[in-house]
Amino acid sequence: MANTPYPQSYYAASANAAPVRPSLQDDVETDVCVIGAGYTGLSSALFLLEKGFKVTVLEAAKVGFGASGRNGGQIVNSYSRDIDVIERSVGPKQAQLLGQMAFEGGRIIRERVAKYQIQCDLKDGGVFAAITSKQMGHLESQKRLWERYGHTQLELLDQSRIREVVACDLYQGGMLDMSGGHIHPLNLALGEAAAVESLGGVIYEQSPAVRIERGTNPVIHTPQGKVRAKFVIVAGNAYLGNLVPELAAKSMPCGTQVITTEPLNDELAKSLLPQDYCVEDCNYLLDYYRLSADKRLIFGGGVVYGARDPANIEAIIRPKMLKAFPQLKDVKIDYAWTGNFLLTLSRLPQVGRLGDNIYYSQGCSGHGVTYTHLAGKVLAEALRGQAERFDAFAELPHYPFPGGQLLRTPFTAMGAWYYSLRDKLGF
Known part of the structure; x- marks a missing residue:
């Protein structure tokens, strides 16, 4: 077998x-x-x-x-479509239940780790990083939305404050969620x-x-x-x-890619992410990264619709990493892999x-x-x-992808291209 x-x-x-x-x-x-x-x-x-x-x-x-x-090993609250989207599409009782549950998964993970003494390098703190002022406005709205459902471990970060937690010049600001965090998945x-x-x-x-x-x-x-x-x-x-x-x-496997650097020296690792928080940006096709327990940078991003394995993962992700951290241009990549997640319409x-x-x-x-x-x-x-x-x-409510299984991949990739273009143009 x-x-x-x-x-x-x-x-x-x-x-x-x-x-x-x-x-x-x-x-x-x-x-x-x-x-x-x-x-x-x-x-x-x-x-x-x-x-x-x-x-x-x-x-x-x-x-x-x-x-x-x-996966990227990041504890991120809520759903891939946030509670405001749910509120607009279902009744108030259903939205209230789903909203209350949006922050429960992270608590369950921490309870499991404590109860069963699981060694998985659990660290608290996750940052949503805004590349544009429009994305920053979205984070301000998201903070108000989450606080309506009782989630209060949130701090908005202005441009100077976010540079205290991530050494990257790309961001206008961000939001820190201390109930977020990261683990060795x-x-x-x-x-x-x-x-x-x-x-x-x-x-x-x-x-x-x-x-x-x-x-x-x-x-x-x-x-x-x-x-x-x-x-x-x-x-x-x-x-x-x-x-x-x-x-x-009613679903489609998609691939995402991750690379991991060689171990960084303590000074370089601390300069990148001084508080050891994990980070994801606010783009539709987002990038995400964090430090491992042995001071490697784990950096992921990109989506391959239909879950094909790219021929050269490092060639796709390394430029994204260097855009965020050009100081890593001479750092070696030790691991590169892909994994599939399941997408719904x-x-x-x-x-x-x-x-x-x-x-x-x-x-x-x-x-x-x-x-x-x-x-x-x-x-x-x-x-x-x-x-x-x-x-x-x-x-x-759930619906099949337009065009059935034969056309779901190209149609979805076209939609993603459109939103990716919007991210690049800042609207």
Whole structure:
């Protein structure tokens, strides 16, 4: 049977030790079968195990193989489309529920790290950096919006203040969110997997779900085994493939690229990001960066629609890094990788149920680190019969991409080009 290793990323190279987990070779029974050992699946499994459910997790490759172990490692609040967009498209009660949940994912991460003593280099503080005065005006509005929902750990940064937290001349100002922050994303996933197992959960790696036999007690088939369950949680996101065709129709895998420098000396690292906050700019196709625990700069950006792997990732991202930090022109790049996230047309997550017993959450649209942890809690609540928060997500309207699967990539890329041009022209 094929063995799928981690990609050659900095995160895989610096991952904490983890056990070799077996592939599924038998027929097993469980209360809940979770498909996917990324953040959504692991968060769901943990919340369910804490409530006494028997949980089996199937992972096609290794824990955190997908976006959960490859992302920029930034704890960013809210959703890919902010609460004001939700307020305009749904009723006040639904908007209120979703707004209240917009800041919960980061709290869940911190609770997990503390409760299960997960070593993942957690640091507080995230900066939204405005390149134009228009973007700065948006951040001022965003601060007022978030404070309406009780989120108050925010500080607006003028041009002089932002240069105290990031040594970059590109920015007009920004907003600091002290409930944001950053982590080693793969080590967070590995720590959560260990927590799942400490509570009696079972994780099978190299065990892709190839078919779901739907019914009163669904059966999930893998190449060499099967799981009979009372409930199924589908948490494959951009790596789900066509296992559930009705989910694939309303979403599109996209790739984002990340590079990591060689370790920087202490003086240079501190000069770039003196408070060790993470940063993302406010462009539609945004750049994001932070320091690792061993003083490397991790810099990501760009989107490849349709999730093709670029031939030369460094050639795409290094110029972005040097535009922000020209002082790094002689610094070597040690790692470059790509990873896929799942995009929806609305840029809001898709949550729902197929029949009576198959639940799913997908389509974080690039905002997944915090949302996926919230999603696990919301899915677990729904399985226990507490569906109000689940329904608030499930009732969000979603539509297929124009042109179907054949044309969704070029149409979406055209839209992104338009917004990218607006970013460059400053309007």
